[in-house]
Amino acid sequence: xxxxxxxxxxxxxxxxxxxxxxxxxxxxxxxxxxxxxxxxxxxxxxxxxxxxxxxxxxxxxxxxxxxxxxxxxxxxxxxxxxxxxxxxxxxxxxxxxxxxxxxxxxxxxxxxxxxxxxxxxxxxxxxxxxxxxxxxxxxxxxxxxxxxxxxxxxxxxxxxxxxxxxxxxxxxxxxxxxxxxxxxxxxxxxxxxxxxxxxxxxxxxxxxxxxxxxxxxxxxxxxxxxxxxxxxxxxxxxxxxxxxxxxxxxxxxxxxxxxxxxxxxxxxxxxxxxxxxxxxxxxxxxxxxxxxxxxxxxxxxxxxxxxxxxxxxxx
Numbered sequence: 003x004x005x006x007x008x009x010x011x012x013x014x015x016x017x018x019x020x021x022x023x024x025x026x027x028x029x030x031x032x033x034x035x036x037x038x039x040x041x042x043x044x045x046x047x048x049x050x051x052x053x054x055x056x057x058x059x060x061x062x063x064x065x066x067x068x069x070x071x072x073x074x075x076x077x078x079x080x081x082x083x084x085x086x087x088x089x090x091x092x093x094x095x096x097x098x099x100x101x102x103x104x105x106x107x108x109x110x111x112x113x114x115x116x117x118x119x120x121x122x123x124x125x126x127x128x129x130x131x132x133x134x135x136x137x138x139x140x141x142x143x144x145x146x147x148x149x150x151x152x153x154x155x156x157x158x159x160x161x162x163x164x165x166x167x168x169x170x171x172x173x174x175x176x177x178x179x180x181x182x183x184x185x186x187x188x189x190x191x192x193x194x195x196x197x198x199x200x201x202x203x204x205x206x207x208x209x210x211x212x213x214x215x216x217x218x219x220x221x222x223x224x225x226x227x228x229x230x231x232x233x234x235x236x237x238x239x240x241x242x243x244x245x246x247x248x249x250x251x252x253x254x255x256x257x258x259x260x261x262x263x264x265x266x267x268x269x270x271x272x273x274x275x276x277x278x279x280x281x282x283x284x285x286x287x288x289x290x291x292x293x294x295x296x297x298x299x300x301x302x303x304x305x306x307x308x309x310x311x312x313x314x315x316x317x
Contacts, residue, residue: 003027005290007041008089009050009283011310012081014227014258016283018042019054019089023064026057033292035073040295042071048286048297051223054082056089064090065102070222077104078166080127080230080276087123088112088280105129105165113277116262117316119309120279127234127274130164137167140196148243151196155186160239164274167201167221168235172243176207176217187219204232208245212252227258234274237263251277259314281310 008019018041020027029037034055042050052070059065066086068076083101087110090099098111108126116122134141139161146161157171169190183205191200200221207215218232219225233254240246248267253260261278283306287298 003290005288005295006285007048007288008285009048010054010085010089011258011279011281011283012084012228012230013233013256013261013278015079015081015229016050016227017052017054017082017085018048018050019056019085021089021093022055022057023090023093024058027055031075034067034069035075036292037290038069038071039073051220051226052076052079052082054079054086056086059102062102062107063094063096063099067104070220072222074222075104076166076222078106078127078164078231080125080234081228081278083108083110083125083230084123084276084278084280086110087125088121091123101125116260116277116279117309117313119305120313121281121306122277123280124275124277125230127164127231127276128272130162130235130238130272130274132160132162134161136163136165137161137169137201138198139167139169139201140198154189155182160242161201162235162238164231164235164238166231167197167199168204168232169197169201170204170206170232170236170239172239172245173205173207176205176215183217183219184225187225191219191221202229202232204229204236206236206240208240209255212246212250213255214240214245214252215255217257228256228261230261230276230278233261234263234276238265238272238274241265241267259310279310279313281306283307 038053055067057065068079113122132145148158187203203219216236218229246252264275282303284302
């Protein structure tokens with residue numbers, strides 16, 4: 003089977019985007035999982051954090067499915083959604099669309115560039131829930147907000163689903179105690195009594211007013227350059243703890259670059275805008291079979307890579 007894959011990234015969180023809008027691959031979920039493991043392998047494959055499948059939708063302008071590099075399917079991916087938003091807007095000739103994801107139909111929109119030459123898109127992050135059952139998390143109370151798991155760590159965490167599950171702590175230095183962070187995150191994503199399906203774990207540092215740094219262990223990936231839903235959820239936690247203001251844009255830095263977030267509150271309901279790059283790196287044609295693949299032609303986009311790197315260097 004001839005296949006085209008577009009390598010792209012949002013905040014350094016990189017993906018292979020495969021267009022099924024017109025012609026479906028008709029692959030089973032098991033075959034998609036196998037494809038993700040094979041193509042995303044950084045030692046023997048093309049290398050990526052996951053695959054974005056862009057499909058037609060009966061209820062929206064398009065549909066996104068996300069398979070992580072370990073073969074698991076994510077319910078949402080904010081950085082990936084920005085890449086799909088750009089691809090869909092360019093393909094359909096529109097600046098604003100609605101994209102179906104696993105649990106919600108979300109609005110996406112082309113925005114003014116964050117920096118010269120950096121294609122920028124805003125995506126809606128919702129629904130938002132603090133119910134531990136929605137992560138799921140096994141906890142004595144219906145919510146877990148700024149509390150500690152005493153047998154694991156003395157850091158206070160907040161559990162939130164957006165709808166991906168997140169466990170977030172405010173720390174003095176998000177890059178400090180990396181070994182301890184790795185140990186905690188790996189434990190909560192292995193066999194443990196709290197998170198039966200694992201969880202994304204983030205460590206958030208307040209830098210200046212309306213500026214935070216987020217370091218995330220992404221479920222199914224490990225520590226990553228960036229996780230869009232983690233940056234969004236971390237922005238909400240920062241607002242709840244008085245480190246940022248609701249309704250105002252805040253800058254969220256991460257190992258892969260930066261994004262803008264705005265957290266909106268209406269009574270006890272929240273929505274989050276995630277604004278950031280959608281950068282194309284290269285496009286490849288390949289001959290793909292279940293037992294292997296062979297890459298043919300490749301087209302690179304060096305200007306886009308350079309423009310994003312220039313923005314990162316200015317942070």
